[in-house]
Amino acid sequence: MWRRWRGVLRTPLGLGAAALTAAVLVLAVVAPMLWTDDANAVDTGNILAGASGEHWAGTDNLGRDILYRTLVATRLSVELAVAATAIAVLAGLVLGTAGFVLGRRSSRLVSATINIAVAFPGILLALFFAVIFGVGATGAVFAIGLAGAPVFGRLTQTLVAGVAARDFISAARIAGVGRLRILVRHVLPNIAEPLVVNATIGAGGALLSFAGLSFLGLGVQQPDYDWGRLLFDGVGSIYVNPAAALAPGAAVLLAGLAFNLLGESIAKALGVGVVGGIPALGPAPVSLAAEDAPVEPAGHDGTDLVLDVRDLEVTFPGARGPIRPVRGVSFGVRRGEAVGVVGESGSGKSLTALAVSRLVGEPGRVEASRLELLGHDLRARDSRAQRRLLGTSLTMVFQDPMTSFNPTRRMGGQLAEVARHHQGMDRRAALARAVDRLRAVRIGDPERRAHQYPHEFSGGMRQRAMIGMGLMGSPALIVADEPTTALDVTVQQQVLDLLATIRAADDVALVLISHDVTVVGEVCDRVLVMYAGRIVEDLPAADLAGSARHPYTRALVAAVPDMDTDLDQPLAVIPGRPVDPADVPPGCAYAARCPLATARCRAEDPPLESDGTGRRVACWHAGEPIAVEIADREEVEV
Amino acid sequence: MTTEGGLRFEDVTVRYGATTAVDGVSLTVPPGQVVGLVGESGSGKSTLARAAVGLAPVCAGRITLDGRPVPTRGRRRPLQMVFQDPYSSLDPRMRIGDSIAEALPPGRSRAERRAEVERLLELVHLDPGRAAVLPALLSGGQRQRVALARALAADPQVVIADEITSALDVSIQGAVLNLVRELQRELGLSLLFISHNLAVVRYVASHVAVMHDGAIVEEGPAHRVLTDPCHDYTRELLAAVPGSTAPDRPRRTP
């Protein structure tokens, strides 16, 4: 935890902000002790003097030194800002947590109050309170503090709501822990960091607001002075001595910046940094021909291939050298064929699909010795012709139909767009085609539906519309990445049935990526099993249940209960965890979890070899009986 | 199913504003039995569970445990729940041992509590030496074990398991299911096991109730409901299970 805080100091901005803040705080303590007398010394011979060697920032209307006054004013300025921030944070905490402690009805009232108050800008609230509390430093502290309270209240409320929605709060309540105790033990520790960060930023804001109020003459009154007051006095004589305004102005700006930037730096250091998930964006460059050896894909005659992939690799830059989540994948898909790709999270199956569709984004790199769709080389540079080919012949269906449509545009328009860009249809014709395609994917009342927005569709309907969007062209291949994972079983069935119908009607090929062996087994002709970025087995779907030869495939099938599982036996368990793509061991990647593993497996990676019947497997011990049933007792997850 | 003991839902209705999430549901979890509750999202199965532990408001009907209303106040909580998402159900800033200890019934010395936490960790096959570890260091499967241990810490009469394996990778799901069956057998636990996955429910539960649109449409011994369903909706669910060979839907072949 402290390591994360120390991360603040590692960026130049964070280090600078921390140093500046420390300097301001030290000055606040030291300056009044050292220079109070200098600051109050009246020099009648030097009234309103400009900057000189004697008075670096000139003097005021009593001949007092502006620079010393600015330095001494640090303490009062910081004190007032901190006091105001404390009031804002405390009042905000009370407001923001009241709802959690008091229960549903009071929480509504409190949040309605906060909502109204937060709509009014802080300076307006501060003016309002300044009128009530009266002109002067004390009034201004309360005015700025209370003006900041709604913002902190809202922040606290949001943070508390975020934590309260999590299951561990429910668990604590079920265990009989009281609300106040939950607040102290579970909620506050989990919101402390963002609160501290925002309080730091808030202190910077309070400092500047205070300067604002004093600048208007509503804050600190003579003979006391803070930076705002000095600025107020200095601006009046800005033509005579600009330094009298600029010195306190610079001071308040520096101090405000210091607190603000420190807060921002802490926020950045503590927050989730830019860590590499692997999302898809614009087409990454596909490097040309690694080798041109004409290797036929195992087991296929290569004549009616819709998709032909050889030695596909996907690489991302990592903190410790490049990461290769896909490590040499070769397969072909024939016209009308349904190929399933299964594997656990991190096996590289989705990335394979994205790479094939040229949707891996930078900084990812895709390399292949062959990557052809309908005989066209997809490794060529992005061109209009290639976009048209991909846009009309290849269809993608993604996992989450909730997020895969643009929420701000009507469904019909989103479908029509494809025809307008790739088939040159006009608006009307494209929309008519969209309606027709919605009908084709069995969406009732398609004319009305085309005018609706995605949020007005149910999950299953959205997924069907996504398929319909793919049918705007005349696809030869549908790549579906977990298309039913987010759906209910009955809806899942409708979507799978729809895919099957389309396939049968137009001889469209399908690549179905799924973690669910049973789904793939039901829908596909052939299954590719992936582990740690490689295909470990390629077999007919019908053989999945009975005669898989790779121990991983067999374990994967056995670990999932189906409607025929023997109820008297414990489920098979795969010990250990899946391989981290950043840390692939030498030899067979599955060896550490494999009951058949030998010294050879740990040293040498088995190649994916065809057995002559069209099946391929990568295992030194393919098909060997697995004698020892792994008992549940010994299962270790490390 | 008409015994006096166990967890009983009698005509329970839960409403959120204008929507009725649970509509007059009656269901019994007899002592020492596992009742599976299946249904799709929005069927109200999770709401029913949350109502039982006091996290959702009961509009009508009552929920009793051994004939008495389920206590939703005070420290003694004989009904416990395990949640779906293991990444949300443990306080990221609390050591797992403390999370478990928090659920222990009050009135024990510090040493007794520590011993009890160690016993519970062992029960769910976790190293008792890791009690001082923060959840961030555990895998999803291990977290779900901790959540089970916390539920057991309260010495519950009934445990509700709400989709506890659906957020886990397939290779880990099996291990958690095995653990649930083992705990049930060894401790004679009563369990309300909620899942959308029929095969998982079939593996764990002896009784099955099917929920649809806030109501229970069919209920009975697991074997009977899953092989010889009476209600159309149950049939539809069964037919939709991937890989199933239900007679009314021919297996597709290219």
Next chain:
Amino acid sequence: MSLASSVASTPAPRVGVASHPWVRFGLRRLGRLLVSLWVLVTASFLMIHLIPGDPVRAALGPTAPASLVAARRAEMGLDDPLLVQYWHYLQHLFTGDLGTSMISQLPVSQIVSQRLPATLQLALLAFAVAIAAAVPLGVAMGVLTRRGHGRRTELAFTTSSVVVGIVPDFLLGVGLVYVFGVSLGWLPVAGDATPSAYVLPVLSLAIGPAAILSRIIRVEMVTILEADFVRTARAKRLPARTIYLGHALPNALTASLTLGGLLLSAMVAGTVLVENVFAWPGLGSTIVSSILNKDYQVVQAIVLVYGVGVLLVNTLVDVALALIDPRSTIRED
């Protein structure tokens, strides 16, 4: 999780006009506006009564004869019961009567209507400048610094926009006065007599919010370019321009507008400080002198006017949001 959400959004069949999402959105928004207005009016009424001591005595000073104070109090109805005063206050508001200044004896409505146009001009111009600068800048920066691109550009832009965003408008104003008025003498630093006099006040009001807004838009743009539906758009092989402007921008704007709305309403209030820097003949300089002179009738009225302005901006932002993103009409249900 995702299982639960797929049905939660299934449109429930509803009947009747009142059930149309737009009608319900309009009614709800109107309701909120009215409640906020009521709170504002009540707060401005209470302001005078929350001031410790006698506001009339405070305004007229300690030397004023007691008979004069008593007469003025009676004239203003300050001796009536609070509820009666409240009722009179509301009645007068509806007829546009904002009371009489205790110092100048002028009707407050006259002072406000004299001063309001200058403030409105300043605020609207600053709005326009801030948005016109922030949107293109934010979008361009978002595209330039999307995943993995332009690390240096991102650092430079983020740092400078944070720093510029922190500088408060009045300090920026003082700085601009010094550079362009005092040192270079290029631009006038006070009043609103010539078009060139608008430059510095508008800039000092607009620059900070523009920096913050462009930063927000950039962040939203970068986030949205990672969204699933942008991936879908790419899978459709649409040209880059269509993806950025047609798909990403509307979504980035809706996400930015919520915070942007707060910035815009803060600009309304920001005029108070900026007007005092530039001796701008608007409401902002009037409210400050009135507070110092304890001319509470005027203060009360101007606070009310500013509050209404803020509420109008908020409502406009919400409507704009609903026009761009239809989901926001049902979000609060």
